[in-house]
Amino acid sequence: MSAPIGNALIGQSGGPTAVINQSLVGVIEGCLRSDRVKGVYGAVHGVEGVLGENLIDLGRESAATLEGVANTPCAALRSVRKKPTEEECARMLEVFQAHDIRYFFYIGGNDSAETAHILNQMAVDRSYDVRLFHVPKTIDNDLCVTDHCPGYGSAARFVASALMGDNEDNRSLGGIKVDVIMGRHAGWLTAASTLAKVHDEDGPHLVYVPEQAFDLERFGDEVSEIYSSLGRCVIAASEGIHDANGKLILESQEKDSHGNVQLSGTGALGDFLAGRLKEVLGEDTRIRADTFGYLQRSFADCVSEVDANEAREVGRMAARVATSGEYQHGSVIIKREEDPTYRASFEVTDLSNVAKNTKTLPAEFLSGHGGIAASFQDYARPLVGALRAPTHLSDYPVGTKD
Amino acid sequence: MSAPIGNALIGQSGGPTAVINQSLVGVIEGCLRSDRVKGVYGAVHGVEGVLGENLIDLGRESAATLEGVANTPCAALRSVRKKPTEEECARMLEVFQAHDIRYFFYIGGNDSAETAHILNQMAVDRSYDVRLFHVPKTIDNDLCVTDHCPGYGSAARFVASALMGDNEDNRSLGGIKVDVIMGRHAGWLTAASTLAKVHDEDGPHLVYVPEQAFDLERFGDEVSEIYSSLGRCVIAASEGIHDANGKLILESQEKDSHGNVQLSGTGALGDFLAGRLKEVLGEDTRIRADTFGYLQRSFADCVSEVDANEAREVGRMAARVATSGEYQHGSVIIKREEDPTYRASFEVTDLSNVAKNTKTLPAEFLSGHGGIAASFQDYARPLVGALRAPTHLSDYPVGTKD
Structure with missing residues (x-):
């Protein structure tokens, strides 16, 4: 079937990334190059914008504006966390028809791919020819099939850079530092903290990801052991760590319309882990917790x-394969x-x-409770780019005289 | 008195900064150039290193290592939060004499200046000729006399950059975002969040600093008002905000040996403010809080x-004026x-x-409850350097058809 x-x-959907607007501008560029595309529109706040017919004309933007947008973080079209109902999907198709929309590109994670998938099936059933494409983005790096996800490399770079500085901070003043990193089901981003390690004694010394059951008892022992040998310990933990029964170590009550629990935008998990370590190591131990939060993305x-x-x-690529007719839908x-x-x-x-679906860290990248295998770094390094390497003094001793 | x-x-003391090692290397360079200085030593962990005679020889480091160290964040000599007792100050002077220390440079905040001041008086009393200099650093920017403090510009740059991205994030998904920024007595760093504002509707929309009494009631009203007009609101608040009686909005129990309360390394204040806003605006409102934590420095x-x-x-400069004999002590x-x-x-x-002493934001930089005057930006901009400006789409409307 020709295009x-x-x-x-x-549309853009889900949690933003630092480079999600690069994908937006890539789709616009691809569409503007095609003779199959008349107008290039944007849906403000994703499916909400479609349902409310809140559409904007992207074809009128200057090349300079588009380049500026591409380099601006987060969703220029504004985003949404909404899973449309069947009724809403039908309404979306009506809006598509009213505006002669023949190509719909949804930039998002697996929830957005699902929305595109449902819309596609419905459009086929109704014999309305609209080409539905999912353009991947997620800092969580948890989409299937793809080697990695756009957005992950930048978030991973932030996490690695933050950990590198934080390790130097912890080395300066000693004590224990807990860093809570995004990732509810997959530990890809938390694992990126290990890219900060340059010297033997650099942190993170312990890394906890959702792919491994988190044992609060062992956690205390593992931190104690490192703290007694180094006088300090840096811990990276995913917000989604859970016990052997799958129960989150800490969960708040709020859920979005996809049924996801709110784990971000609160310091509760970090404070809980720090409190636990105070119980084990004593109130006088210097223990701090930071939650990297939305800065990561x-x-x-x-x-x-x-x-x-x-x-x-x-x-x-999405615009090219869609408008060439090479694919009728896809991700x-x-x-x-x-x-x-x-x-x-x-x-x-x-x-x-x-x-x-969700792709979690494979077993080959894990290394026991609190550990990430070195092979992960070979995977992640090219995605993150060259990182600053901290330089330490040689610590040539001056003999005691007094 | 000649040098x-x-x-x-x-020595390095207090909370690290991203550029505190620039000052360390500056002192080393200045000392190496002087014919009055024989050896250049470092005290590991500041006064602790002096007391324990844990000294290292900095003169043996290569120029390449020193340049690498200068560009590495946090205290390469390792830091300390310790106010020496009078007995310990006497002991420090003994160590100085044993090692023929004639110049002591203490890189730190006002606590470090105080330590240098006490040591200086004691050395004068004992007629031991050691030149005591304080080299300023603090992300808090709260030292007296100086126009601004080394370390502030970089932390302010981080805060402004973080807020800029965070404002785009909030614009993407709507709702309310609370960002807690370091600063227990002074709002300099929190005020730097206003450098993120480029477009009229950009956040931070409200900025709360310790220089103004924080009114929880008004806070709720102010956020509500902005939220109802924009559908979103970004708030920057100093960790040290307090009520009209000077009582901290949230304080934990831990104090360091200078009597300072621990406010950082916990998400408690952000979570408290977010909880308060949920009471005002309802549990269904999307409200998130991030505490920037140690990443800032x-x-x-x-x-x-x-x-x-x-x-x-x-x-x-410190090394130059000390070894030339131009000043016998100073900051x-x-x-x-x-x-x-x-x-x-x-x-x-x-x-x-x-x-x-502490220098807080002067009245001219304040602008009522929740506001920072535009004149602050003229002060801060040159210290922070050129910042990325986010580009927004023009939002050319597509007419409704359905």
Whole structure:
């Protein structure tokens, strides 16, 4: 079926990333190059914008504005956390038809892929020819099929840089530092904290991810052991760590419309772990906790160049394969070429392969309770780019005289 | 009294900054250039290192190592939070004499200036000729006499960059965001959040600093008002905000040996304010809180160039005026020259002018409950350097059709 002629609509969904607008601009660029696309529109706040017909004309933006937007963090179209009901999906198709939308690009995570998948099935059933594409983004790096997700490299770079400074801070004053990092089901971002390690005694000394059951008792023992040998200990923990029964170590009550529990935007888990360590090591021990929070996904001054380029390219690729008619729907994935050095190539997979599912850290990247295998670093390094290496003094001793 | 010939000792104290090692290397460079200085030593963990004779030889470090150290955040000599007793000060002087220390440079805040001041008086009383200098550093920017403090510009740059991304994040998803920023007595760092504002509707929309009594009731009203007009609200609050009686809005129990209460390294204040807003606006309102924590002072990938250069120069200046005999003791201060554009010059003031005291935001920089005057930005901008400006879409509307 050749590609239809009509308008293209783009939406952004879920938690923003530092490079999600690169993908937006990539899709716009790809659409503007195609003779199948008449107008390029944006849906303000994703599906909400479609349902409320709150659409904006992206084709009128200057190239300079688009380049500026590409380098601005978070969702320029504004985002949404909403899973449309079947009724709402039907309404979305009506809006598509009213505006002659023949291409819909939804930039988001697995929830967005699912929305695109449902819309696609419904459009096929109704014989309305609209090409539905999912453009991947997530700092969580937990989408299936793809080697990694646009947005992850930049967030991982922020986490690694933050940990590097934080390790020096902890080395300066001693004591125990707990850092809570985003990731409810997958520990990809927390694992990136290990990229901060340069010297033997550098932290993070312990890394806890949701892929391993978290044992509060062992946690205390493991921290104690490192603290007694080094006089300090830096811990990186995912917000989604849970016990052997799958119960979150700390959960608040709020859920979004996808049924996800709120774990971010609160210091509760860090404070809980710090409190626990005070019980084990005594009230006088210097114990601090930081929760990296939304800075991980929105901090624009620490973007991975590889990530920014790839985020742009997945957008362009989606527009290209959609408007060429090569694919009628799908999700863009990144493949890793390693010969001779890291390079990304781009392919398309079926929406159903990406919808809803989550890819967690594979066993090969794990290394027992509190550990991440060194092989993870080979995976993550090219995505994050070259990192600053801290320099330490040689500590040449001056003999005692007094 | 001409400058004595002997060894120089350097220590670092208090909370680290991203550029405190620039000052360390500046002092080392200045000492190495002087024919009055034989050896250049470092005290590991500040006064603790002096008391325990844990000294290292900095003169043996290569120029490459020193340059690497200068660009590494936090205290390369390792830091300490300790106010020596009179007995310990006497012991420190004994160690100075045993190692022929004739110059002691203490890099730190007003507590460190006080320690240098006490040591100086004691040395004068005992007729031991050691030149005591305070080299300023603090992200809090709260030292007296000086126009601003080395370390502030970089922390302020981090805060402004973080707020800029966070404002885009809040714009993407709506709701209310509370950001808690360091500063127990002074709001300089929190005020730097206003540098993130580029467009009219950009956050932070409300800024609360310790210089103004915080009214929980008014806080709720002010947030409600902005939330109903914009559908979102970004709030920056200092960790040290307190009520009209001076009682901290939230304080934990831990104090350091200077009597300072622990406010950092916990998400408690942010969570408290978010909880309060849920009471006012309802449990269903999207309200999140982040505490920027130690990243503000240790994040090396967002350093102000002006700040790094000035931090280096205050170190060089201290060594220069000490070893030339121009001053027998003192604290280096920065003066602002504004003709035709910003430039710093450096002078020396008496230790007693800097010891213990705190400089808070002057009234001219304040603008009612929750506000910072625009004049503050003229003060802060040159210290922070050029910041990224976010680009927004023009939001050209597409007419409704359905």
